[in-house]
Amino acid sequence: MKKRIAVARLFQETSSFSPRKTTLDDFRQFGLYYGEKVLSLGRELRDEIGGFCNFAEQSGEYELVPVLWAVGWTGGALTSETFDFLKHGLVNGISSTDRLDGVLLALHGSMVAEGIPDTEGDILDSIRRIIGTSVPLVTTFDHHANMTQRIVDSVDGLVAYNQCPHGDVYETGLAGARMMARILRGEILPTIAFQKIPMITPADKFETEKFPLKRWFDMARTMEERSEVVAVAQFPVQPWLDVPEYGWSAVVVTDNEKPLADKLAADIAQAAWDQRREFVVNNPAPDEAVRMAIEEEGPIVIADGADATNGGAPGDSTILLKEMLKQRVDKTTFLTMVDPAAVQAALAVGVGNALTVDLGGKLDPANSSPVRLTGRVTACSDGKFKIVGGSHHAISVDMGRTVVLQAGKIHIVVSEKLNPGHDPLVYRHIGLEPKDAHIIVVKCVVGHMNAYSAIMKKTIWTDCPGATPSNLARLKHRYVQRPLYPLDPEMVWTPKIERATAGTH
Numbered sequence: 001m002k003k004r005i006a007v008a009r010l011f012q013e014t015s016s017f018s019p020r021k022t023t024l025d026d027f028r029q030f031g032l033y034y035g036e037k038v039l040s041l042g043r044e045l046r047d048e049i050g051g052f053c054n055f056a057e058q059s060g061e062y063e064l065v066p067v068l069w070a071v072g073w074t075g076g077a078l079t080s081e082t083f084d085f086l087k088h089g090l091v092n093g094i095s096s097t098d099r100l101d102g103v104l105l106a107l108h109g110s111m112v113a114e115g116i117p118d119t120e121g122d123i124l125d126s127i128r129r130i131i132g133t134s135v136p137l138v139t140t141f142d143h144h145a146n147m148t149q150r151i152v153d154s155v156d157g158l159v160a161y162n163q164c165p166h167g168d169v170y171e172t173g174l175a176g177a178r179m180m181a182r183i184l185r186g187e188i189l190p191t192i193a194f195q196k197i198p199m200i201t202p203a204d205k206f207e208t209e210k211f212p213l214k215r216w217f218d219m220a221r222t223m224e225e226r227s228e229v230v231a232v233a234q235f236p237v238q239p240w241l242d243v244p245e246y247g248w249s250a251v252v253v254t255d256n257e258k259p260l261a262d263k264l265a266a267d268i269a270q271a272a273w274d275q276r277r278e279f280v281v282n283n284p285a286p287d288e289a290v291r292m293a294i295e296e297e298g299p300i301v302i303a304d305g306a307d308a309t310n311g312g313a314p315g316d317s318t319i320l321l322k323e324m325l326k327q328r329v330d331k332t333t334f335l336t337m338v339d340p341a342a343v344q345a346a347l348a349v350g351v352g353n354a355l356t357v358d359l360g361g362k363l364d365p366a367n368s369s370p371v372r373l374t375g376r377v378t379a380c381s382d383g384k385f386k387i388v389g390g391s392h393h394a395i396s397v398d399m400g401r402t403v404v405l406q407a408g409k410i411h412i413v414v415s416e417k418l419n420p421g422h423d424p425l426v427y428r429h430i431g432l433e434p435k436d437a438h439i440i441v442v443k444c445v446v447g448h449m450n451a452y453s454a455i456m457k458k459t460i461w462t463d464c465p466g467a468t469p470s471n472l473a474r475l476k477h478r479y480v481q482r483p484l485y486p487l488d489p490e491m492v493w494t495p496k497i498e499r500a501t502a503g504t505h
């Protein structure tokens with residue numbers, strides 16, 4: 001008889017500094033699925049579930065029992081009702097499954113809900129209480145996860161993406177399924193060592209194919225060549241959370257070799273700590289960034305990473321727009337703005353006509369304010385299109401009703417809802433070709449690097465205020481434990497041997 005493994009994917013990356021809460025509608029935008037659709041969607045998207053499916057089909061040993069597929073766009077903390085709904089869907093789905101031999105989950109790892117800073121720890125702990133200690137629980141994570149002791153204590157084993165941009169989502173699913181299979185066959189007795197590293201780093205240097213991150217990831221892959229090592233999972237956490245027990249982490253899973261797991265985890269944590277200063281960036285102020293962009297040969301991308309729509313920011317910062325108006329930019333410039341009231345006003349006057357509006361700066365008043373602008377409405381769209389390729393393979397975008405407002409040579413794509421700020425289709429879908437512009441503003445840190453590689457001459461990163469800045473000292477943390485680098489730049493730290501889980505709970 002085939003072994004039965006419950007599978008689910010629950011994914012949202014929270015920015016604690018986002019002014020907007022995440023609701024069930026944010027999940028419904030991508031779809032909330034139960035039953036067979038979980039598996040067919042996973043296969044189609046080639047996400048972690050796709051990897052689980054492939055492994056189960058190849059080995060022929062397992063029957064997958066689909067429970068839930070729920071993915072939400074990056075944003076603020078989940079409302080309590082949203083979290084309760086998703087948690088119960090997942091936990092009840094598992095508890096009502098007959099004859100369960102294992103639980104295999106794909107989680108993001110940095111999802112926060114109102115009053116619950118560690119949602120994944122909360123969910124995994126609840127599942128563990130239901131399934132007991134004899135049924136293995138294995139989880140895959142995004143490597144921007146904020147790993148916690150509670151997560152580590154709840155699982156038998158875990159794996160994480162090794163690549164950013166995340167090109168190995170499917171392969172990570174395969175690795176998780178393989179770990180589960182080895183446990184079920186009795187081939188391994190997983191032993192976990194966990195190191196929390198008190199550092200956070202800006203997203204500017206998150207690409208794993210570049211230094212300094214490449215060196216750290218290569219080190220772990222070398223460790224995995226040892227036969228006793230089952231997996232090394234590294235977590236350079238995303239930098240926009242405000243939760244206790246926060247920072248980078250390293251998890252080493254060995255086959256019943258506790259001292260080795262402890263030693264390798266300490267080594268890899270020390271290596272991360274030793275290179276902490278290499279991640280600090282010192283980007284030019286907005287006035288300087290605009291001046292540089294005007295003078296350079298175009299197209300130049302200015303990355304407004306502090307208003308990253310894929311990082312949880314609202315996408316309506318006016319800091320760069322104000323600076324461009326002040327410097328009277330007279331080269332073709334594209335930028336985006338989320339402002340439903342301005343869209344409404346523009347549609348009321350109609351394409352071809354002029355209007356004066358107070359644009360943007362409304363959703364995050366602590367960081368920017370509206371700018372009064374007179375322009376002409378030159379285009380409108382329903383804001384719907386599909387992005388194919390990239391980390392998420394396929395995204396159906398709905399920016400809401402969208403218009404182009406033109407003031408001099410500045411063309412502003414104004415939408416009712418959030419846009420995928422890293423993708424040129426935000427402009428192209430409404431008739432603006434980024435190749436024709438001198439300056440293009442993107443609302444992300446590095447997410448545009450692939451999508452814009454054939455278009456841009458270079459990217460200029462700038463130090464604006466916002467919900468997702470690279471200058472982490474700009475953020476007003478309230479809950480993080482201190483000291484934490486770089487908020488406490490002179491702090492000292494060395495890895496210590498942590499309490500670990502050894503296949504029992």
Ligand SMILES: [Zn+2]
Nearest residue numbers: 142143144166
């Ligand atoms: Zn990530």
